[in-house]
Amino acid sequence: MNQRRRHAPSDIPSHCELPFWRGNVAEEAPVHCSYCGTWMDDYYDPGLWDVSFEDFAAVHEAKIRDPYFNGPPLGHPHVILRGDIVERKVCLHICPACGWWIAEDRAVLPAMHWQHWAVTLASAPVLERFALDDIGVPLQQVRRHLMQKFEARASMHPRLFELTVASVFGDLGYRAYATAYSNDGGVDVILEDGSGARIGVQVKRRRDAVEVEQIRAFLGALALGGYSRGVYVSSSRFSRGARKAARHSTQTVIPIELVDADRFFDMLGYAQLKHRPRPEDCNISRTRPLTLYGHDYYHLNAL
Ligand SMILES: [Zn+2]
Numbered sequence: 666m667n668q669r670r671r672h673a674p675s676d677i678p679s680h681c682e683l684p685f686w687r688g689n690v691a692e693e694a695p696v697h698c699s700y701c702g703t704w705m706d707d708y709y710d711p712g713l714w715d716v717s718f719e720d721f722a723a724v725h726e727a728k729i730r731d732p733y734f735n736g737p738p739l740g741h742p743h744v745i746l747r748g749d750i751v752e753r754k755v756c757l758h759i760c761p762a763c764g765w766w767i768a769e770d771r772a773v774l775p776a777m778h779w780q781h782w783a784v785t786l787a788s789a790p791v792l793e794r795f796a797l798d799d800i801g802v803p804l805q806q807v808r809r810h811l812m813q814k815f816e817a818r819a820s821m822h823p824r825l826f827e828l829t830v831a832s833v834f835g836d837l838g839y840r841a842y843a844t845a846y847s848n849d850g851g852v853d854v855i856l857e858d859g860s861g862a863r864i865g866v867q868v869k870r871r872r873d874a875v876e877v878e879q880i881r882a883f884l885g886a887l888a889l890g891g892y893s894r895g896v897y898v899s900s901s902r903f904s905r906g907a908r909k910a911a912r913h914s915t916q917t918v919i920p921i922e923l924v925d926a927d928r929f930f931d932m933l934g935y936a937q938l939k940h941r942p943r944p945e946d947c948n949i950s951r952t953r954p955l956t957l958y959g960h961d962y963y964h965l966n967a968l
Contacts, residue, residue: 683769683961686783688752696767698760700792700813703934705758705767711944713757714768714955721772721784722746724959736964742778751775757944762937763812766790766947768955773965780964787960790948797821804832805940812937815930818900819872826870827853830898830929834866836936841866851886856896865892870900877906880914880921887919895921898929 684693695704728734729744737743752773759766771785792813795802800822807829811818818826827843831854834841839856854866867883869875875897887895897903897911902925911921924932949955 681767681789683758683767683785683787686752686754686771686773686785688773690754690756696758698763698765700765701760701763701815701934703760703762703812705760706941708757708759708944710755711757713944713947713949713951714755714770714957715951716755716770716772716786716957718748718750718772718774720786720957721750721774724784724786724962725774725782727959728962743776743780744782745777746782747775747777749775751781757947757949759942759944759947760812761941762809762934764809764942764946765792765813766942768949768957769960770957771961783961783963783965784959785961786957788955788957797825800825800828804829808832808933808937808940811933812930815926818870818926821870821900823868823870826900827868829933830854830866830868833929833933833936836939837932839864850890851883852890852892862893863891864894864896865890866896866898868898872901874902874904875899875907875923876904877910880907880910884910884914884919884921887921892919895919896924897921898924900926900929902926 681699683696687693690709697703698705725746729736729739750772754769754771756769757766758769766789768788769785770787771783774782774784776782795810797807797810797817798820802825807825811829824846831841831843834854834856839858841854841856843854844852851867852865853868856864856866858864865887867886869879880897883895883897903923908923911923914921
């Protein structure tokens with residue numbers, strides 16, 4: 666099937682940079698995810714889309730007709746294409762942590778007379794908008810969305826945040842289960858490590874800092890529940906008094922570890938690596954072709 670493609674300005678965020686084409690992919694810098702900053706996994710030639718010489722040539726033609734084109738005039742042998750492709754790079758960059766991807770297809774087109782033009786076509790998904798106030802959203806989708814838009818945690822359903830925290834600890838090697846939503850005795854998630862010790866986790870989805878009184882109440886819940894350790898996870902931060910109280914408890918009564926928003930983001934990113942998406946998870950197929958946009962265009966003197 667011959668698909669006609671439209672070459673519009675790229676839909677890839679302007680802060681997204683594909684590496685400069687050096688002609689050798691082994692020498693190229695890795696691509697960072699524009700949303701969560703993780704290095705993306707590269708899948709070369711995944712066989713999910715077709716691009717012809719004409720698709721690349723159309724971008725070149727549009728560029729040389731642009732009145733601001735800073736090169737030889739139309740019809741000059743330096744800009745008339747020979748009609749073939751001498752180098753090609755087809756790559757699907759996928760973020761292992763949040764699942765965002767960039768499809769990149771780059772070709773070097775020789776001109777009649779000793780000049781080469783490099784054209785990059787690319788495509789990337791627009792981030793889905795969805796609300797995290799519904800506890801029915803699948804946890805893996807929630808976790809990817811949090812990696813992309815961590816600020817969304819502020820409007821999350823508190824129970825969904827608890828379930829997310831439990832699933833992250835599960836990927837970090839604990840047996841983790843969330844307690845009943847109501848009447849949890851101050852412990853939202855229970856962890857068991859390899860030694861069989863029970864660790865109580867308090868999860869607070871809140872905007873303001875956790876204060877010392879909440880650490881004291883948590884210490885009471887840990888003692889009454891017979892837990893050997895405690896972890897307090899906050900979607901914001903801890904006051905200085907709360908940190909001091911946790912330190913004091915660790916030295917004298919029961920160890921309490923504090924996980925603030927930054928630390929939880931790191932834990933989530935690490936846990937996500939257990940769920941690396943593959944090219945087939947990106948919803949691209951030959952029957953659902955990509956729209957590739959002209960992303961990058963430049964002149965190479967010689968290869
Ligand atoms: Zn990402």
